Amino acid sequence: MPYKIHELVEGFRAWQNDRNRQETGTEITRLVSARSVRALGGLRIKEYLCGRKANHSEMTIQEIKRLRETENKVEFKEAKRDFSFAGGKHTDPADRRKCVLGYVVALANEGGGMLVFGVKESKQLPHEIVGTTFSEGKIGELEDEIYKRLNVRVKIEELFENDKRVLVFHIPPRPIGSTLKFEGVPLMRIGDSLRVMSDAEVFRILSERAPDFSATICEGLTFADLDPEAIALMKSGYAKKQENPAFETIPDMQVLRDLELTENEKYNYAALILLGSRQALRKYLPNAEVIIEYRLDYSMIPYTARKEFQESLFTVMDKIWAYVNQPASNPLLHVRHKFTIYDIPAFNEDVIREAVLNAIGHRMWNDQSSVVIKQYPDSINIINAGGFPSGVTKDNILTVRSQPRNKRVMEVLQKTGQVERSGQGVDKMYYICLMEGKPLPDYSLTDDYQVELCLQAKIVDEAFYIFLKEIQFNRKDKLNVFDLLTLDKVRQGISIDLLDESIERLQRENLIKSQSSADKKYVLGDLYYEITKQPAYIKEYRLRDLQIVAGCFEKAKEISMKEFVDAFENQLTREQIRYLISKMEVDSLISKSGSGRWTIYFVNGQIDVRQNILEQFTNILLQL
Known part of the structure; x- marks a missing residue:
């Protein structure tokens, strides 16, 4: 007599409770008799326990069995117990490629496809299901590692036939070009x-250019489907941009x-x-559609508030900004200088508008x-x-001057004054x-499949904000973004x-300076240090350089040259660092032992590492 699903599930739950055990879905499935599994019609108990039915999967076992490798862009591998992830111990490139990463x-x-483990390919359909234990219980980790290695978001799915597990990798197509x-x-x-693509094949791909989707005809769309308010806003922006109010009276069809x-x-x-x-x-x-989710903390999975917007771009932008700009979620930050208090919003309206328009466009x-x-x-992260x-x-x-992906949309936005420079607007952000003294727009989480922009609210240097505000205030030719x-x-x-051009200009206007024309280590102009009430130099040393070296010795008593180089990463050249350390030796701030790559540096014997090292460096230099 066939078992009912709920009876099987409740029975297994009771079995687990009696033995105080936690079994995985696969282990539970193995405990079910073949007769019971057949009675369930192939439904996986694991999925039922998770509240998900088998037919919710992107593929079913029966569909997998009837796929053909060439026609369906699928690669079958038995991989019963294991399969190389990244080439393993093979040394021959041809053998190393036959791995998960190679097939992805x-x-x-x-153009994308599927890599399927646990299936024995057969010329005569259906294929045989043999099952696989590859990466069992570690699907999330596997997806993360593929993304880490290739920047590709692969979705991995588990299917079951009786107690035999099939693993399906859903692989997206490469980016165009x-x-x-x-x-x-x-x-x-x-x-x-797996073979290396020929030069001709690579050149053909690199020469690809995606067609302008926004210029494609939308079959079935009529004038009645357009929002009159959006048309009015577009005409108003067009008239303002062209500095001709008469444009607002032009018939709608003519403007379109x-x-x-x-x-x-x-x-x-x-x-x-x-x-x-x-x-x-x-x-x-x-x-x-644009979805806004607000969370109080990065660790929160559920959102605190959520709003979905699905309407024309010309009408939605004000609503998006109004939602972001609520007093509780976009407070004013205050910077005090002398008798003036400057109010700066956590998130700037122009920056948010540019970012959202770019994301949509x-x-x-x-x-x-x-x-x-x-x-x-x-x-705020915009994805x-x-x-x-x-x-x-x-x-x-x-x-770079790029070709907009949706050129027609961006052209209209530019003509109506919504965006700058054919819609890029990144320089404005x-x-x-x-x-505003804030961190630069951060695109570090962007990959080939999505753009993610992070905009931070915090003012990282209030003195720098005041410095820029004062030097720009009376200028007719404002300093540019570079x-x-x-x-x-x-x-x-x-x-x-x-940038050499900027360096020359800024030095000429005394907005930056160095110790001499030969010295390529710069500091900001005197105004900045008047605001911070700190010196730019201690004798011939930049204060910042002394701070970094002192910081190294606060972490360890002995420092190698490599550790100094790491501490000054992307700030000074290796030659500049060597010269700095050598000069500090001459001035009795630090000493060394050993030679060549084995050289170790330590602070001068008269310096107490338990006290503030920077202050002691300063005192020694002031006595010279």
């Missing part, structure tokens, strides 16, 4: 092997044609994104995810699908963050990779 790279380069690589080489499949949102009585996706009603967006582009629309804004008391546009990286984002970046690097003690 190859399948992604072919770029290849994925394993150990430095792009791979593709050929038969049972002028902005290339309609052609031959058909409307494109740009018209839908910019002007579409909520009903039209839900019907034709349901992922055109540059996102990949074939990805079904929404734009997500995660707000915390001290930061959109699709990595940077082709040619853009974290390092060149301020200098950098400029404002620098002027000048401000140079000043910020000098503030941090960085004296390498500085």
Whole structure:
């Protein structure tokens, strides 16, 4: 007689309680008789216990059995007990490639697909399920490690046939215009092997350019699907940008044609994104949505508050800002200087608007995810699908002229005064963050599949904020964003990779200085140190350099040159560090023993490491 699901589940729960045991879903499944499993029709008890039915999986066992490797972009491996993750102990590159990472790279380069473990491929369908124990109980760790190695978000799914486990890796396609690589080489499949892609294949991929989705006709979209309020806002912005109020009286259809949102009585996706009603967006582009989640702490999983916005871009921006700009979640920060108190919002309106418009305007629309804004008391993270546009990286984002991913949308936003420089606007965000004394916009979490921008609220240096405010106040030719970046690097003690043009200008105006023309270690101008009430130099040493060296000796009594280099990472060249340490020896601040790579440095014998080392350095120098 067939067992009912709830009877089996309750029976196993009672069995567990009686023995005070915690069994995994796989172990429980093994305890069920073959007859019971057949009676369940293949339903996994593990999934039932988790409140999830088997048919909620992206694939079913029966579907897996009937897939063909070539037609369905799938790679079958038995992998009964183990399978190499990253090449193992093999030395031959051809053998090293036959691993999880190698197949993920190859399948992604072919446009995405599935890697399936626990299945024996057969020319005659269906394939045989043999089961696998690979990475059992460690699926989350496996996904994390793949992402860490390749920057690819692979979803891994477990399926079961009786007690036989099948592992399915769902691999996304590579980004347009770029290849994925394993150990430095792009791979593709050929038969049972993985081969290096030819130069011609790589060149073809690198030459790809994604079509402008926003210029594509949205079949079925009509004028009645557009929001009249959004059209009015667009016309108002157009008139203001062109400095011609008469534009507001131009018929709607003429404006839509002028902005290339309609052609031959058909409307494109740009018209839908910019002007579409909520009903039209839900019907034709349901992922055109912005979700804001507020949490009090980074460790919180449930959100404190959440709001979903799904309406035209022209009407939604004010509502998004109003939600972010609530007094409790966007408080004023106060900076006092002499008799003046400056009020600075935690999150600047222009920065947030630019960031959100960029996220919507540059996102990949074939990805079904929404734009997500995660707000915390001290930061905001804005996430959109699709990595940077082709040619853009974290390092060149301020200098490269990229092709917008949704060019038609960004052109309209530019013509109506919503964004700058064809929609990039990153320089504006950098400029404002620098002027407010805040950290730079942080794109470090961005990968090939999504852009994540972090904006921090904290003012990291109040004196620098006042310094910039005072030097910019009376200037007709304001310092540009590259000048401000140079000043910020000098503030941090960085004296390498500085822009020569900015250095010359800032030195000429006494906004930065150095000990001599030959000395390439800079400090900010005198005004900054008047505000901080600290000296720039102690004798011939930058105060910051002495602070870093003293900090090294506060952590350890003996320091190697490598440890000094690490402490000054990205601030000074190796030669500058060697010269600094050598000079400190001459001035009896530190001593050394050994030679070559075995040289060890320690503070002068008259310095008590239990007391403030920086103060003792200062006292010795002032007595010279």
